[in-house]
Every structure is written in structure tokens, then in C-alpha cells.
Amino acid sequence: MAPRVRDVVFPVITVDPLRGQVKNRSHTYEEALELAGFGRAQLGLMALAGCCLMATMNESMVASFVLSAGHCDLGLDPEKIGAIGGAIFLGNMLSSYFWGYQADTRGRKLVLQCALFATTACSVVSSFSTGFVSLLVMRFIAGLCISASSAIAYTYLGEFCTGQRRGQMVAYASVMISFGVLFVAVVSWWTLSYEWRIILTDTFSYRPWRLLFILCTIPGLLAGVTLCFLPESPKFLLSQNRPAEALQVLRSLHRINNGEACVYEVTKLVPEVDGNLAKVTGWNGILASMKDQTIPLLKMPYLKNFVICCTNCVVAFSVYSLCLWFPQIMDQVLLDTSTNGSVACNILQSNNSNQHKDNPQCNETIQTETFLYTILLGAIGMFCSLVLSFILRRFSSKPVMIITLAIAGTAGILLQFITNSYAVAMLFSVEIMFCAMGVTLINATAVSLFPTHVKGMATSLINMMGRFGCFVFATIMGALVAQNCPVTFYVLSGSLFLCSALSCFLP
Numbered sequence: 001m002a003p004r005v006r007d008v009v010f011p012v013i014t015v016d017p018l019r020g021q022v023k024n025r026s027h028t029y030e031e032a033l034e035l036a037g038f039g040r041a042q043l044g045l046m047a048l049a050g051c052c053l054m055a056t057m058n059e060s061m062v063a064s065f066v067l068s069a070g071h072c073d074l075g076l077d078p079e080k081i082g083a084i085g086g087a088i089f090l091g092n093m094l095s096s097y098f099w100g101y102q103a104d105t106r107g108r109k110l111v112l113q114c115a116l117f118a119t120t121a122c123s124v125v126s127s128f129s130t131g132f133v134s135l136l137v138m139r140f141i142a143g144l145c146i147s148a149s150s151a152i153a154y155t156y157l158g159e160f161c162t163g164q165r166r167g168q169m170v171a172y173a174s175v176m177i178s179f180g181v182l183f184v185a186v187v188s189w190w191t192l193s194y195e196w197r198i199i200l201t202d203t204f205s206y207r208p209w210r211l212l213f214i215l216c217t218i219p220g221l222l223a224g225v226t227l228c229f230l231p232e233s234p235k236f237l238l239s240q241n242r243p244a245e246a247l248q249v250l251r252s253l254h255r256i257n258n259g260e261a262c263v264y265e266v267t268k269l270v271p272e273v274d275g276n277l278a279k280v281t282g283w284n285g286i287l288a289s290m291k292d293q294t295i296p297l298l299k300m301p302y303l304k305n306f307v308i309c310c311t312n313c314v315v316a317f318s319v320y321s322l323c324l325w326f327p328q329i330m331d332q333v334l335l336d337t338s339t340n341g342s343v344a345c346n347i348l349q350s351n352n353s354n355q356h357k358d359n360p361q362c363n364e365t366i367q368t369e370t371f372l373y374t375i376l377l378g379a380i381g382m383f384c385s386l387v388l389s390f391i392l393r394r395f396s397s398k399p400v401m402i403i404t405l406a407i408a409g410t411a412g413i414l415l416q417f418i419t420n421s422y423a424v425a426m427l428f429s430v431e432i433m434f435c436a437m438g439v440t441l442i443n444a445t446a447v448s449l450f451p452t453h454v455k456g457m458a459t460s461l462i463n464m465m466g467r468f469g470c471f472v473f474a475t476i477m478g479a480l481v482a483q484n485c486p487v488t489f490y491v492l493s494g495s496l497f498l499c500s501a502l503s504c505f506l507p
Contacts, residue, residue, distance in 0.1 A: 026268040029235055029246075033162050035266055036250050039257035045160050046169050048226055050176030052112060052153035055220030057180030059119060059146045060088055061374075062216040063139065065188040068366050069209035080132050087136050089471040091143020092150075093464050099148035100460025108156040109232045115148035116224035123217035127210040130203075149220065151443070151463040155455055158447035159235040160253070167397040167444040171389040174440040178381025178433075180219075181323070185374035187215050192366060243269045297450070297458055305449045306458060308506055309442055312405070312499040313466035316438040318473040319408065319492055323377065323432050345416065345485035377429060384433045388440070397448075401441035402503045408434035409496030412489050435496075439466065445506060 027035070067081045076084070103111045122142035129135035154170055161169045191208045198206040234253075237246035247269055254264040297306045391400055411431040418424055443459060450458040480488040 026270045027266045028270045029238055030162060032247075032250050032266045032269055033160075033234075033253075035264065036253040037257035038162070038165055041253045041256040042161055042165070042169060045157055045230075046173045048223055048230070049153040049157035049170075049173040050179075051219050051223035051226075052116065052149040053173060054176040054180040054183065055116060055119065055217070055223060056146050056150040057177045058184055058216040058219060059123070059142055061181055061184040062188070062212055063088065065184065065192070065366065066209050066212050068370075069188075069192050069212075070207070073205075073207065073209075074129070074131055074135065076132060080136075084132070084136050084139055086471055087140040088143035088146070089467055091140045091145075092147040093467040093471055095144040095147040096151060096460040096464030096467065097457075099152065100457035100464075103148070103152045103155065103460065104454060104457050107232045107236055108152050108159070109227055109230065111148050111152055112156060113224050113227045115145050115152075116220045116227070118145040119149070120217045120221045120224070123213045127206075127213040128204075146220070147460075147463075147467075149223075151460045154443040154447055155459050156233055158444070159233040159455075163448060166447060167441070168389055168392040170444040170447070171385060171392050171437075171440055174437075175382050175385040175389070177436065177440075178378050178385055180378075181381060182375050182378030183219070184216055185371050185378060188212055188366075189368075189371040191215060238269055238271065241271065243271060294454075294457060294461075297454060297461070302450060302454075302458075305446075305506060306462070308502045309446050309449070309458075309462045310465040311502060312401075312442050313439065313462050314469035315492075315495040315499050316405070316408075316435045316442065317466035318469040319412070319435040319496065320432060320439060321470045321473050322428070323436075345489065377432070380429050381433045381436060384437055385440070388437050392444075397441045397444045398503060398506055401438060401445065402500050404434050404441060405438050405496050405500040405503065408438065409493040409500065412493035412496065415489060416486055438499075442466075449507070 063085050067076065067084060070076075071081055099111060099115065119142055122138055122145060126135060126138040126142065129138060153173070157169060157173055158166050191212055194208050196208065200206060231249040231252065232245075234246040234249040237243075237249065247266065250266065251264050254262070297303065388400065388404075408431050411427045411434070415424065415427050415431070418427060442462065446459050446462055447455065
């Protein structure tokens, strides 16, 4: 019998003529960023952005310790101390618009580098100030410079992250803001524990409080040096009609996140034609370009979102400025010996009256408790920021912002009724830190709301309005508390509830 021949099945091979076209199709920026993956590259950029944000907080917080320890050497009275403390906020406010324009026309990386290096130089010069005028001028200039790092750092980091990860990474980076509070308190505590003095001239000596300026600017200097080795934002490059450079940066991200063996599928990017900015020369061209970048924010569909973000930032920054009072508030809270305790306004009014008592003997000693309470505030802020980061893994920034601002407003209301000293201290911490988280969420939301060619301007203007609120409120806080403290806190809490409601109208 002849052997049976097995049936042989030949596979059918189909050729798809469009396969090559699909592989080589143009990808949008978000698609390309998604394909680049998430990993070590974004984590490193998060740490860098955190150092930039930390540098901003350091420049603001170091003044409170420097002025407390050095006011005798500089011959400063309380009014002059207040002016120097507010100078950096005034500088922040006035330069935000300029830095926003520069970030949208010259790039995020270059602006951050210039701002950080200039701030370091101002801090070094500040340490050699001989009196009120020189220190006031240098802190004002430092405020002009450091303004860029807070707003542009959010933009730079956000443009390396997909929409799903953006809010979370911004929140992680914002942990460094609270760490800056802790860092300044620890460094100040250690530095001011020494009593050395280096006599340079007959009228000038270098003491530990002067060294604080230099020590607290080191994180910003390191961030500036690190930026020298990092690329420009690929989204900015794409908006400037430089797709080849943008693609090269995205390939680098993919290689760092996935290794050399994995092939990056993107070969072409969809151009952002509406983001191209014409080259300008001369002051007239610069002013016209700044106008062109600002006008879109004042028109629909961006006007509504821009106004809501500005309103939220003004209120959140204003309440957050209470952190400048926090060490003194804690002193008063824990020293309260009344039988039934005191509500917050009684504590603040007592603090306000004590500040205006004449003290013929100049005292530059900072109590140990002041350092401890400031460290506590920083630790609470870091914890809150970490919790916020985990929450943003599952929820978008909008609902979290609505709840956060409402909680801060509730804490402000409860301060008018709670008399337990430790509960009052905790409510103050909650109100301050939740407003700080509100600022973070506002920036994270703003990065997603505006197109690339005006994003830097938008975030800078939003933060400018916030700093304006911080400067004004910090200046008039004493008078408001002295005249009618309960109404002041009710208005602040009501404003926070209003911001929470307005956030519902964001997309």
C-alpha cells in the first residue's frame, strides 16, 4: 500500500502597502511623549524642578532669620525690617511678566539658567551689605531674578510629562518648596549657633548671619549648573518650528527611560503652526511681541480660565503669606496660659501689640523654639505635598483643587471658635499648607490649559498676580488684625470658598 502523503498547508502572507506609511506617520507631541515613556528622565527633571522651587522659597525664608540675627549690626528698626522682607515679593511681582515673555521667546532652559545664576550673585553681594539701603536694593534685585524659577520650573517640568502624569510630577516637585522651609531653618539654626567674627575693615565685620545668604542659595546654584547639561523643552522647540531638535530630545528621553535596545517609533512630529513666533529686534519689536503674547490670554477661549486661575492664585498666595508669621504665632499659642484658652484672633492681636512695644536693648537672639516650629511647618508641608502627589495618581488636579481650597477655608472659619492651643496651631498649619497645595494645583492646571506659545506668559502672569496678593496682604496684615481680626479671617475664608466654586468652571 502506498504511503499516505500528509497535507501541507502553506501560510498565506499578506502584504500591507500602508504599513510603512503608518509606521512613518506624523505623531502629535502628546503621542510622541507617551511613546517616549515615563521613568528616570522625568524623575530627574522632577528633582531639578524641585531644586528651582526650593531656591525660590530659600530666598524668601532666609530673610526672616537674617533680619532677626543681623538687625543690630545693620541698625534696622521694625519698619525697615518689614520693607526688606517685602522687597523680594515686590521684585517677584514686577518681573514675572518679563520672565514669562523671555521663556516663551528664548526658551525655558535659558531663562532658568540666567535667573538662578543672577540670584546666586545677588545673594553673595547681599552678604556684604553694610546698611538698610544696600540690603534693600539687593533683596529687591534678588526678587526680580528668582521670580523666573518658580513659574518657569513648572512649565519646564510639565512639558516633559504627559497629561496623565503632569499634575502628579508637579506635586512631587512642590515637596521641595516645603523642604526649603525645613532646609533654611536647619541651616540657620546650625550657622547662628556660632559666634565667630571676621573683621575686614574698621567698620565692617563678617558674621554667621551674613553667611546664611550664601548657604541658602547653594541649591539654586546647583540647579543652574545642572541645567547646563540638560536639553531645552521639546515642546518649546516644536513651537519654534524646530521639529528635528524636538525629536532628538524625545529620542533621548526614550533612550533614558527604555534603554538602548528599544527602538523609538516616532520619526516625524506634527508641527504646532500657531506657536511660531517671529523674530523681533529693538524695543518696539519686543514690546509688540509681548503684547501679541498677552492679548490671546485676554480673549476667549482663554480669558475665563486665565481670570479664574489669577483669582485663585491671589487668594491662595495671600493666605499662604501667613507662613511668615508662623514662628511668632506658635510662640504666642504655646505661651497662652489662660484657663479656657484663646481663639486665634486674640493670639494674633496679642502678638501685634507686642511687636509695637519699645525695647531699648537690641536683642538679636533667636529662640530655639522658633527654629523648631519652622522645621515643624516644613515637615507638615512635605507630608501634605506627598499625600497630594499620591492623590493625583488617581484624580485630576481640578477636583483636588476644589476640595483643597474648601478645606483651607473651613480651617480659617474654625479658627474663630476653637480655643485649645494645640488645635489652633494645627488649624493654622492646615490653612497655610492647604493654600500652598492650592498654589501647586493652580500651576499644574495652568500648564494644561494654555497653548505652548503663551504658556510661559500665562503661568508667569498668574504667579505675578499671586505674588501681588502676597505682597499687599503681608504689608497690611498687621493693620487688618489690629482693627478687626475676625472679619479679616472671615473674608479670607469666604474668598477661599469662592475660589473653590470658581474652579468648578475650569475644563
